[in-house]
Amino acid sequence: MNKILGREQEKSKLLKVLNSKQAEFLAIYGRRRIGKTFLIRHFFNKKGLYFELMGQHDTSYKIQLENFYIAILKTFQPDIPIKKPESWKEALSILTIFIKKHIFDQKIILFFDELPWLATKRSGLLQALDYEWNTEWNQIDNLKLIVCGSASSWIIDNLINDKGGLHNRITGTIHLKPLTMKESAAYLKSKGVILKPIQLLELYMVMGGVPFYLNQVEKGKSSIQIINNLCFQEEGLLFNEFHRLFRSLFYHSDAHYKIIREIARKGNNISRKALIESTGYKSGGGLKKILNELKSSGFIKEFVPFNKKERDYVIKIVDEYTLFFLQWIEPLQSISPIIHPNYWLNASKEPKYRTWSGFAFEAVCMKHINQIIKSLKIENLAAGIGRWQFIPSKGSKNNGAQIDLVIDRFDKSINICEIKFANEKYVISKSDAKNLVNKINVFESKTKTKKQIFLTMITTMGIKKNIWSEDLVDSEVILKDLL
Template sequence: MEKVAGRQDEQAQMKQLLLSGKAEFLAIYGRRRVGKTFLIRNVYQKELVFQMTGIANATMAQQLANFSSALQSAEKSENLRTIPGNWFSAFEQLKGFLENLKASRKVILFDELPWIDTFRSGFLSSLEHFWNSWAFARTDIVLVVCGSAASWMLNKLIHNKGGLHNRVTRRIRLEPFTLKETEHFFKIKNIVLDHYQIIQLYMAMGGIPFYLNEVQPGLSAFQVIDKTCFTKGGLLTFEYENLYRSLFSKAERHIAIIEALAAKTQGLTREEIIRTSPLVNGGTLTQLLQELEESGFISKSLPFEKKVKTSIYRLTDQYSLFYLKFIKNSKAAGSGTWLSRIDSPAWRAWSGYAYENIVFAHIDNVKRALGISGIYTETSSWLSAKKEAQIDLLIDRRDRLISICEIKFSQNPFIITKSYKAELEKKLAVFRSETKTNKSAFLTMITTFGTVENTNSLGLVQNQVTMNDLFN
């Protein structure tokens, strides 16, 4: 099978389960298209004896027919099986099949588990019985379940309060590729792109393997974006609606939050989300925000020295942001569409926000570049009381320093002008005045190609981080 790019920690955890000598119950969840199934099938290709993938919006009868077909395929039999009438009978059939196998380790996969568990189907209680009454006591079973609906995986399975309580022995939340993993992915596919080109693609697609698989050798980032986003039938021209509606019931509520956040680069508090969307305060909003956060579409951060109720929500799904800024309602299409927008006001605003998202997702790389990996830190943002000054990223360090980070995306080395120097000095002064901090504040520039050393930067900029550091 095709080689897995990155995922070293996840692969090690999964392989370790094969050596435990006891039954294992592994739950893997993560954003749709992030590569869960590909990872499972590659790591367990020799041990995988049964696999079933749920069908979206199917009935219980259709899911049972799907199960029967999967079991027949696993048996390598041409004889048609009797479709079980319920999930209890289905798992009895599965037990009979597994008991006749001589393999020392047998991996069973139920993919897109939330889709299989249809309303009043009894699937989850039957899975519970299968595990508790039979599989748990064996030494040859590794049960793997995965799903894109992270909230379902957490609430119905991992935090189950019934018979499956504490039965999951290992859980893995699969995140999008990092920049380093993305680079590795391209190398496996014999695609040669420099870091700036990869950053361009990552800002539009994020580290989503299914999207990145559209990149072909010999094409520039601009050409790939044109092909996938602005050409009729391009993969990402119609992905947005499918993405949310396949994960969430009444997805228009989740989309309302996403679109409210996309319109505000500084992020929104819970109260601001209520004011700028058709949603109302209450438990439902809490659930919607949790579902989006667990699925990897948004992030929640606490402003510097603030309380939880002032937490800032931010749209971090790169594709959703790109779609709403440039694809939705776009009249332009075809070759050269994306290149024609470069350096427009809309492009500059988007690229700054998208690059900030990349930096926030690679905080560990920033810390390594600053030489503070071994120091306890807390990251946050900051906005002055009168909204006259904003800091993109603060790294509050145990060594009594605060790294005040300015994140700038540019096509060339960044130049600090005289007016921008004055703006930075004012920002630092307002921060010290309002926060009353007694820690030293070091200005750190996080850019693409570095900051030009000139009379305006000397004595002001203490540290630099470039895009190359984000790949380490």
């Protein structure tokens, strides 16, 4: 499949880069397997002279230069032999010589894929790139330089926010994020895979909108079969994917894993202060660097609770596969079991499935805030979103409360959203109703808000009407609204 599905904003940006009347330097970043290489290759296919060099993980400087040499031969097919470069400065100078032979022919697209793997500390590539861009390439109006990397924090620190020679040289950036549920459904449909919304959701809660994972989905199988084959067979892609993924992204991946594991252990909701106390890290550069790397790679996100200051943020895991791996796959790896062919069918009946599915559906909803707001018809009213909780002190008779999603509005109103996953219409029981009333009362009391409160239920299949739903619920959002 060579067609780019979805990615409308990204394609629009790439088209502007291509049609620009000046040299462009575009940096693309996003978690591994997200489709960065596919997007660039297929968008720029047959749109000009295209040179591509892909970095290799944990590969020597010498081999990377050999790969460059092969790419030069493949792209330019020189009539006479050329000397193999012995440094990146020499290599990029050779590239410039060949570029200038085609300077008036067509667009020139230079694509350096997985740049962090190419530009290791002593390689000198960044310095050579800095020199070549500033002295030669930025003067070639039809040249488009594109660099990308899965180590997102490296791209941000060394290119986008660089204070050295590449400072302010980047002319554009693209943060490539996972596909939405709607885009994922279109992607699967292009493969002949058509699933009901609830089965599509279960797949999305396991693998998110990661194209490489979605590409493994087989036609004619249910979500339970697909998950079982990919996640609970030793040869399944996602059974051993997690540690491969972390090792390829982070130089000291054990530290990143420790942080991720602790966030999950604390119910996927932890403050920075609590994280420092539970892990033993000091509040300094080391922890900040790890959190920034996890955040920029799309594994975690910081949420500022409603009515709180920015420094009071809580940290949550937002990568669906990570949540799934820690809950379901990792325990099996540690005991090396013989996995039953119907493992996931049986596991989905366990009580912990309810806990996991609740967290996972909430993570999905947080990635589809725009769709939720659109469904509520408050696109022009929504002022901000957040979470909120109140934990009473020990010995206090006050009730605590936690609200999944708070949507603050410009019209003196607030939507308090309760997110519930179920395989059928959700039934609000008497105890549920009491809990919802408590949440609203505690929220109003502790925030001292004078705004109108609307209770919104976000569910998979909708809510079953009864006296409690009629009394309490002001609006609904269902799974189909996210598609």
